Amino acid sequence: MTSRKVVSFENIKVACKNCSLATLCLPMGLTADDVERLDSIIKRGRPYHRGDHLYRGGDKFHSLRVITSGSVKTYSPNEDGGEQVLGFHLPGELIGLDAIQDDSHTCSAIALETTAVCEIPFSQLESLSCIMPSLQHQMYRLLSREIGQETEMLTLLGKKSAEERLATFLLSFSERFKQRGFSASDFFLSMSRHEIGNYLGLAVETVSRLFTRFQDESLLRVERKHVQLLDIPRLYDIVQGSDSAKSTQSRV
Amino acid sequence: MTSRKVVSFENIKVACKNCSLATLCLPMGLTADDVERLDSIIKRGRPYHRGDHLYRGGDKFHSLRVITSGSVKTYSPNEDGGEQVLGFHLPGELIGLDAIQDDSHTCSAIALETTAVCEIPFSQLESLSCIMPSLQHQMYRLLSREIGQETEMLTLLGKKSAEERLATFLLSFSERFKQRGFSASDFFLSMSRHEIGNYLGLAVETVSRLFTRFQDESLLRVERKHVQLLDIPRLYDIVQGSDSAKSTQSRV
DNA sequence: AAAACAACTTGATCCACATCAAGAATTTCT
DNA sequence: AGAAATTCTTGATGTGGATCAAGTTGTTTT
Numbered sequence A, B: 001m002t003s004r005k006v007v008s009f010e011n012i013k014v015a016c017k018n019c020s021l022a023t024l025c026l027p028m029g030l031t032a033d034d035v036e037r038l039d040s041i042i043k044r045g046r047p048y049h050r051g052d053h054l055y056r057g058g059d060k061f062h063s064l065r066v067i068t069s070g071s072v073k074t075y076s077p078n079e080d081g082g083e084q085v086l087g088f089h090l091p092g093e094l095i096g097l098d099a100i101q102d103d104s105h106t107c108s109a110i111a112l113e114t115t116a117v118c119e120i121p122f123s124q125l126e127s128l129s130c131i132m133p134s135l136q137h138q139m140y141r142l143l144s145r146e147i148g149q150e151t152e153m154l155t156l157l158g159k160k161s162a163e164e165r166l167a168t169f170l171l172s173f174s175e176r177f178k179q180r181g182f183s184a185s186d187f188f189l190s191m192s193r194h195e196i197g198n199y200l201g202l203a204v205e206t207v208s209r210l211f212t213r214f215q216d217e218s219l220l221r222v223e224r225k226h227v228q229l230l231d232i233p234r235l236y237d238i239v240q241g242s243d244s245a246k247s248t249q250s251r252v
Numbered sequence C: 001a002a003a004a005c006a007a008c009t010t011g012a013t014c015c016a017c018a019t020c021a022a023g024a025a026t027t028t029c030t
Numbered sequence D: 001a002g003a004a005a006t007t008c009t010t011g012a013t014g015t016g017g018a019t020c021a022a023g024t025t026g027t028t029t030t
Helices: A032-041 A122-131 A133-159 A162-179 A193-200 A204-216 A232-239 A244-251 B032-041 B122-131 B133-159 B162-179 B193-200 B204-216 B232-239 B244-251
Strands: A053-055 A063-069 A072-077 A083-089 A108-111 A116-121 A186-188 A220-223 A226-229 B053-055 B063-069 B072-077 B083-089 B108-111 B116-121 B186-188 B220-223 B226-229
Touching: A032 A122, A032 A133, A063 A122, A083 A193, A083 B133, A116 A122, A122 A133, A122 B133, A133 A162, A133 B083, A133 B122, A133 B133, A133 B193, A162 A186, A162 A193, A162 A204, A162 A226, A162 A232, A193 A204, A193 B133, A204 A220, B032 B122, B032 B133, B063 B122, B083 B193, B116 B122, B122 B133, B133 B162, B162 B186, B162 B193, B162 B204, B162 B226, B162 B232, B193 B204, B204 B220
Parallel strands: none
Antiparallel strands: A053 A108, A063 A116, A072 A083, A072 A108, A186 A226, A220 A226, B053 B108, B063 B116, B072 B083, B072 B108, B186 B226, B220 B226
16 A cells, blocks of 8 residues: 655766756757756755755755656745645656755745755856847746746736635645646645645635535545545546536536 | 827837836846846837727737836736736736736736837747746745735735725825836826726725715825826825824824 | 554534626727 | 716615634654
8 A cells, every 4th residue: 555666866977968847847859968967066965855855935046956756845934823824736847946046045945845956056057048049038938937827826826715725725735736747636635734824725624524515515535635526527627616626527 | 188108119219228128127236238138038019099809818928028128917807807907007017927827828917108119039048047047036926926015905905904905005105106116106007997997896986986085185186097196105194004194184 | 461552534614715796997899 | 068887976685705623634853
C-alpha cells in the first residue's frame, strides 16, 4: 500500500535538453543552441526534504527555481503569526518571479515533500536574455502568465463559493498532473487540509466537509491525501458557478 | 462647486523627459539618451471619455499603456454576465502587462473619467530592451512588481474583513495620490460604490455602510465620491487587522 | 506497543456579510 | 424643467461558512 516509488535523485538528467520537463519549464522557441547556453548557467542543488525552506521572505534573491520533482508551497507570513498560502507548485513550474522587483524574496517557499529544484541565477539569465531575444521574449511571457494566473485567483477569492473554490482547486491539479503525464483523475495531494483552506480562503472544517459532500455526491473518492475524481465534467460544471451543476445532472 | 478644472489636453508634454510623471512611469536608471530612445517609440493617442474602452478582453495586444491623466478600471468579464474588477489605475501606472502572455488581452480596460494615455508598442519596446540592458532590467522589475501587488490582493481577499478591505483600499489611494503630488487626505474617487465592492469582494450595501460607519467614527468624511481622511493612523491600525484599531484609540 | 501528538472529521452554534426591499439623492434623458 | 434611470443609503432578514467543541484516525516518539 504505502510502497510508493521513491524518486531516485541519481537519475536526474543533468541537461535541460534531456529533461522530461523541458517542454514545461523551458521557453518554447529556443534553438538547441540556445538551450545549451541556458543549460550552462543552471545549477542543480541537493534535494530538499519535507519542511525545508527553499527561501524565506526577506532573503536576498539570486535565483529563480524550477521544481524538478516533488512539490512546494509558497506563502507570505503575515504580521500576526498567520500566513497566506500563495500557491502550490509542481514539477516544471518556476518560482521566485516576485522577488525580481527589489532583489529580495517577498514570500517564503517550503518543500511539501522530498523535492528537487534547478536554480537559475537571475543575473546570468538576464545577461543571457540580452543576447538571446527569444529568451527575453519567453521571460516576458512567463512573467505575464504569472500575472494572469493570479488574476484568476482574484476572481476565485472575490466571487466564488466554497464549493466552486474546491472544485477549481481539484481541477487545477487534475490538469497539471495530466500535463505531466500522470493521471488526471487519481492523484495524491501533498498539502494538508489546513493548507488547502488557507489557500482558498476557507476554514479547514469547510474543506473537510466539502470533500465529504463531494464524495457523497459521487463526484470523487477521497481518503486522506489520495483523491480520485469520478465525475470531472460535473466538477467543471460546479466551477462555472450558478447551479448549472445540478441542472446538468437532471438534464441527463 | 462643480467647477472642477478640466484637464486641457493641449498642454500635454510630448516628451517623456519633460513629463511630470516620468519618475513614476519611467524605469529608473535610464540615461537621458535611453529616455530619448524610449520616447521615440511612444505614441500619444486621443483622450478617452468616461465609459470608453481602452481595450477589451480578447483584443489583439500591441501596446502597453501608461495613464497620463484620468483613471481607468480593469476588469475581467466572467461567464455569467458579471465582472471581476481587477484594479483601478491612476496617472503614471502601466496597464496591459497581462496581455504579453499570448498576444491578446485577457481583461478589459475602461476609462472612469476623461483619460489620456501613452501607448508603448510592445514589439518595439522589446526590441529596444534587447539593446538596452537597463530597460530590460526595469521591465523585469515592473512585471515582478505587478505580481507582488496581486499577491497582496490575494491576502486581502483571502483573509481580511470588510472593514480591513475598505481601509486598505482608501489608504492605497491616499498613498498613490500623495506620490502624485496631490493631497493624501482629500480626494475624489472616480469609481462607483458598486465597483469598489466588486473589487473588494463585498456587496455595494456593505461598502456604503462601511463608509457611513467610518464617518460616524470620525475616521473620515465622505460625500459621494469626495473623501476626506481624518485619521489616517487609525486607518492604518485597521488595516493591520485584529482589534488593534480600538486598542490604539484607548491607549491614547 | 503504548503514549503523545498532529491531522482530519463531524456536529452544534454563531455571526459577518449577502440578499431583499424600499426610499432618497443624483445624474441623464427628452 | 420634468421624467426616468442610476446610484447610494438604510433597514430587515437570511445564510454560507466561521468558530467552537469533541471525537476519530493516523503518525511520530520512546
